[in-house]
Amino acid sequence: MMHSDSLFTALRRSLLLGTAVLTLGATTVHAQSDTDLQAIEKDLNDVGTRITRLQDLTDVEIVQDAYGYYVDKAQWRSLAGLFAEDATLEIGGKGVFTGKARVFEYMQTGLGPIGPRKGGLIDHQQFQCLPTIHDDGVTAEVRCIAFVMSSGGWGHNYYEDDFVKEDGVWKFKKLHGPFNMYSSYKEGWIDHVIVNTFPEKFKPWPDLPPTTIYLTYPSYYAEPFHYPNPVTGKAAPTPSPRAGGEAFGR
Amino acid sequence: MKSPLHGFSVSLGILCFALAGTAHAQSDAARVAALKTRLAVLAKETTQVEDITKIQRIGRSFGYYTDKGFFGEAADLFADDATFQWGNDGIYKGKAHIKELLTRQGGGSMKEVAGLPFGRLNLRMQLQPVVTVADDGNTAHARWREWGLLGQYQKEISWGDAIMEDDYVKDNGVWKISARRYYQNFVSPYGDGGWARLKPVNNGQVSKVGQEFPADVKAEPYPMFPVSYIPPYHYAKGKPTAIMSDAPVNPPKRADDKIGKLETLADTKALALGRARSVRAIENLQAMYGYYVDKGQWQQASQLFSKDGSYEFGQSGVYLTPAHVEKALRLMGPKDLEAGQLNNFVMVQPIIDIAADNRTAKARWRSDVLLSRAGKGRWGGGVYENEYVNDNGTWKFSKLHYYVTFWGDYDEGWQAKPFPMDPPSKESPPDQPPTLVYESFPTLQVVPYHYANPVTKEPHKGE
Numbered sequence: 001m002m003h004s005d006s007l008f009t010a011l012r013r014s015l016l017l018g019t020a021v022l023t024l025g026a027t028t029v030h031a032q033s034d035t036d037l038q039a040i041e042k043d044l045n046d047v048g049t050r051i052t053r054l055q056d057l058t059d060v061e062i063v064q065d066a067y068g069y070y071v072d073k074a075q076w077r078s079l080a081g082l083f084a085e086d087a088t089l090e091i092g093g094k095g096v097f098t099g100k101a102r103v104f105e106y107m108q109t110g111l112g113p114i115g116p117r118k119g120g121l122i123d124h125q126q127f128q129c130l131p132t133i134h135d136d137g138v139t140a141e142v143r144c145i146a147f148v149m150s151s152g153g154w155g156h157n158y159y160e161d162d163f164v165k166e167d168g169v170w171k172f173k174k175l176h177g178p179f180n181m182y183s184s185y186k187e188g189w190i191d192h193v194i195v196n197t198f199p200e201k202f203k204p205w206p207d208l209p210p211t212t213i214y215l216t217y218p219s220y221y222a223e224p225f226h227y228p229n230p231v232t233g234k235a236a237p238t239p240s241p242r243a244g245g246e247a248f249g250r
Numbered sequence: 251m252k253s254p255l256h257g258f259s260v261s262l263g264i265l266c267f268a269l270a271g272t273a274h275a276q277s278d279a280a281r282v283a284a285l286k287t288r289l290a291v292l293a294k295e296t297t298q299v300e301d302i303t304k305i306q307r308i309g310r311s312f313g314y315y316t317d318k319g320f321f322g323e324a325a326d327l328f329a330d331d332a333t334f335q336w337g338n339d340g341i342y343k344g345k346a347h348i349k350e351l352l353t354r355q356g357g358g359s360m361k362e363v364a365g366l367p368f369g370r371l372n373l374r375m376q377l378q379p380v381v382t383v384a385d386d387g388n389t390a391h392a393r394w395r396e397w398g399l400l401g402q403y404q405k406e407i408s409w410g411d412a413i414m415e416d417d418y419v420k421d422n423g424v425w426k427i428s429a430r431r432y433y434q435n436f437v438s439p440y441g442d443g444g445w446a447r448l449k450p451v452n453n454g455q456v457s458k459v460g461q462e463f464p465a466d467v468k469a470e471p472y473p474m475f476p477v478s479y480i481p482p483y484h485y486a487k488g489k490p491t492a493i494m495s496d497a498p499v500n501p502p503k504r505a506d507d508k509i510g511k512l513e514t515l516a517d518t519k520a521l522a523l524g525r526a527r528s529v530r531a532i533e534n535l536q537a538m539y540g541y542y543v544d545k546g547q548w549q550q551a552s553q554l555f556s557k558d559g560s561y562e563f564g565q566s567g568v569y570l571t572p573a574h575v576e577k578a579l580r581l582m583g584p585k586d587l588e589a590g591q592l593n594n595f596v597m598v599q600p601i602i603d604i605a606a607d608n609r610t611a612k613a614r615w616r617s618d619v620l621l622s623r624a625g626k627g628r629w630g631g632g633v634y635e636n637e638y639v640n641d642n643g644t645w646k647f648s649k650l651h652y653y654v655t656f657w658g659d660y661d662e663g664w665q666a667k668p669f670p671m672d673p674p675s676k677e678s679p680p681d682q683p684p685t686l687v688y689e690s691f692p693t694l695q696v697v698p699y700h701y702a703n704p705v706t707k708e709p710h711k712g713e
Contacts, residue, residue: 033282040282040512043289048519050296054526057303058602062704065599069614069633072655073696077713081706114713116694121656121664123631125616126599127375130310143314145375149618149631151665156373156399171705180317181371181399185663188440189371189399190407218369218403222318230307231426232326236315236364243319243358243365 053133059170060131060140060163067172068146071124073116080104084164084171091177092157092197093213095206102207103175109204123149126159132227138165139173141226146177153185158223181217193217281509288516294387296523301390302381302530304425305418309394312427313376319358319366325349329419329426337412337434338454338472340465347466354459357402369403374410378537378597381530382485382492390418390425391484393541395596397618400437407440411594411620413481413541433481435474444660445592445620446627448476476622478587480545485538489644492534493554496524497643498609525604531645532602532611532638539647540597540617543579546587552576556639556646564632564654564671565687567680575650577678583623592622603701610648611638612700617652627660628669633697656691668692 063082070079080103083089089097089106097106108114111122127145134140140163148155162174179196183189195215199206214221220243225236276284308327315324325348328334334348335341342351353360357370366372378395398410417429438445454471456464473479485492501517504510535554542551552575555561561575562568569578583591595617602613612635619630637649654671658664668691674680688695699710 033278034508036282037508037512040285040289041515044292044512044515044519047289047292047296048522050300051519051522051526054296054299054303054529055522058526058529059704062601062701065601065614066701066704068599069601069616069699073694075696075710075713078703078710081703081708083705116696118694119665119692121691121694123655125618127377128310128313130307130314143310147375147618149629149664153663154399169705169707180373185665188407189401190440191404217371220318220366220368220370222320222365225314227311229323229326230304230311231424236320236323238363239319239365240359240362241365243362243367 049137052137056133056137056140056165056170057131060133060142061129063163063170063172064129064131064142064144064159064161065126067175068124068126072122074107074112074114074122076104076107076111076114079107082172083175084166084173087172087174089175090211091175092179093199093210094197094201095199095210096208097204098207102204105204110202119151121149121151125149130227139163140165140170143226148182153183154189155182156180157182160223160226176211178212178214178221178223179216180221189217195219278509281513285509285512285516288520292516292519292523295527298383298387299523299527299530301383301387301420301425305381305383305390305392306379308418308425308427309376309379309392309416313374313396316352316356316374317372318364319353319356319370319372320364321349321353321356321358322364324352327427328430329421329428332427333429335429335431335469336460336465337432337457338469338474339456339460340469341467343466350463351459354463355457369405371399371401371403373399375399378540380485380492380534380537380541382490382534388420389428390420392416392418393484393537395541396432397596398437401440409436409438409440409445411435411438411445411475415481415484431481433472433479435479438475443625444627445475446590446622446625446660450476450589475592476590478545478589478591480547480586483541490534490538493531493538493645494643495528495531495640495645496520496608498607498640521608524608525606528604528608528611528640528645529602532604532613533600535638535645535647536597536600536613536615536634536636539650540595543582543595544593546583546585546591546593548576548579548582548585551579554647555650556641556648559647560649560651561647562649562651562680562685564652564690565674565684566672567674567684568682570681574681578675578680581675581678590622590625592620592627594618594620596620601701601704609640611640611645612636613638614697614700629656629658629660629664631655631664635697635700651685653686653688653695653697654690655694658691664691 083100083103089103125147127147129144131142142161144159146157157177157179160176163170164173181189182194222239228235312324325345333341333343356372375397380393383390394414396412401407412434415431418425419428504513539554552572555572555575560570569575599616604611615634621628632652632654634652638645639648656664657669659667671690702709
């Protein structure tokens with residue numbers, strides 16, 4: 001941006017240097033240059049940190065998107081490889097699975113054996129990813145949509161995931177997938193929707209109970225946002241369970 | 251744009267390199283001054299790439315807010331005097347009217363802070379942005395696609411399809427939407443053949459909400475599906491800066507002194523920034539390609555390929571050079587499509603890897619495909635493994651390869667009625683046979699991954 005601090009700083013320093021060249025002798029310029037060089041190095045590294053954050057946004061989304069592509073084809077070993085050793089996984093109402101090994105078990109035992117099966121479509125598409133890199137540069141969060149087109153029909157869920165950067169590599173720290181809507185293909189979401197899973201619905205059993213108990217469509221549930229409104233900087237309000245109905249006095 | 255900031259910055263960058271090349275002949279003071287100029291350019295260009303990501307964030311937030319009835323939050327993404335054109339209903343002015351418009355269209359309540367009533371579905375996915383930040387860094391434009399899953403439990407179920415063209419303004423350092431033109435293409439029933447059997451509507455037909463809560467100003471009417479209408483592109487004229495990045499350069503050899511070390515540091519940062527900019531340029535390129543393919547703009551789509559670029563779709567073989575790519579694309583339908591034809595190739599889920607030298611790139615993407623031909627709807631899904639080349643600062647496709655996962659009948663679904671892929675065309679035969687022979691659904695093919703596992707760094711060798 002034209003008015004960024006670093007640009008101003010740079011311009012100001014250029015000006016200072018120009019003045020120095022005009023008014024002082026060459027030896028003084030050399031002495032001034034040393035402080036000047038340190039300042040330039042600092043400014044270059046500061047802009048470098050901003051550039052790293054830009055790449056971090058891309059890298060975090062890559063881990064999330066790679067997860068989706070691995071689910072598509074039941075590549076569970078590759079998928080589990082995306083998680084930190086002590087990561088957790090919670091999808092729908094099934095409860096929490098702790099550690100990389102349990103992530104693998106959840107996938108393989110819960111969702112089916114490794115590799116694609118003829119006639120079994122499980123496309124787990126990742127849409128609309130909104131990553132946030134925190135100021136510490138080593139933790140991040142993402143909100144993302146999984147839009148499912150499968151042999152069973154439609155699915156729409158969010159991900160609100162946490163990431164950690166370990167040895168320069170972004171990994172899942174917490175995968176959290178609240179459901180929005182699951183339905184068959186034939187009728188769509190007009191009726192007979194699946195309102196959520198639950199701990200005993202299928203094996204394996206979870207390590208911890210669900211962090212939230214909720215019913216999804218046709219009931220209302222809004223997963224909290226990890227980020228404030230990008231324009232106002234304020235957190236979203238708590239939704240009202242009374243919203244709608246007689247909205248306009250009808 | 252006449253003199254894009256980007257072109258200016260690139261030229262300045264090259265100039266700096268040129269200056270640096272003669273570093274030995276220069277005084278230290280001149281070298282330090284050149285470094286400071288580079289620093290200023292780096293800071294400015296970093297801001298420009300950050301701006302693209304901030305605008306993407308606003309657009310995606312809009313979707314997350316409207317999904318769950320946070321209509322006040324969605325309206326807060328707009329400037330105080332912003333405008334919102336909703337299809338043919340007209341233009342709504344100011345945040346208060348935008349909030350009420352979104353609330354009514356989404357089925358919420360103006361009496362409650364946020365939320366949706368039992369049984370209301372308002373999932374509006376915000377996809378495929380092309381973001382262009384203007385020269386001055388204070389205004390920007392974006393094109394988006396909205397794909398909606400809408401309904402009322404046990405009463406109503408429908409699909410929504412729309413293209414948006416937005417203007418943005420940077421107000422006190424914060425980006426906001428200053429104008430949105432929401433070109434609704436259709437709201438179609440889920441049953442009865444879906445969008446494929448929609449009947450023509452009169453231009454300028456106003457929705458139920460538009461009748462109950464009229465717009466502030468009329469809008470220029472435009473035709474909706476089944477007419478194939480192309481909402482105007484903000485990047486239609488001149489060079490599309492959205493697909494530009496730094497031209498590749500050979501990093502110069504720097505002097506072995508204190509200033510030389512800083513010059514090398516600046517070279518490193520400039521390359522890192524160039525690569526970060528290239529990620530956004532390739533996102534924009536893939537999205538632009540998708541919008542052209544949507545509307546049967548085969549020539550515009552093929553012009554996004556490099557002079558020896560290749561195109562391969564399913565089992566139809568490989569076409570080489572933009573002229574042949576255009577020929578291949580034309581197999582999908584006539585130029586600009588006929589009424590009743592829908593050709594939506596939604597571009598999503600990018601994994602973009604820019605080469606270390608910023609000269610080439612690879613990316614995996616996927617498309618959901620929503621089609622209509624002769625009154626019949628069709629679903630499709632598949633994965634791209636594409637390659638790109640940085641052609642003197644403009645990114646182009648050097649290879650586009652779409653692997654079909656499935657084709658499926660709309661009425662019965664992909665599970666009950668999948669279709670096989672088309673064989674190579676006899677009418678416009680390919681230059682080369684398919685590079686990989688495979689079958690689509692119900693058979694499933696693991697499309698080769700161009701990347702190693704992003705965490706373990708191990709190449710994918712099967713499970």
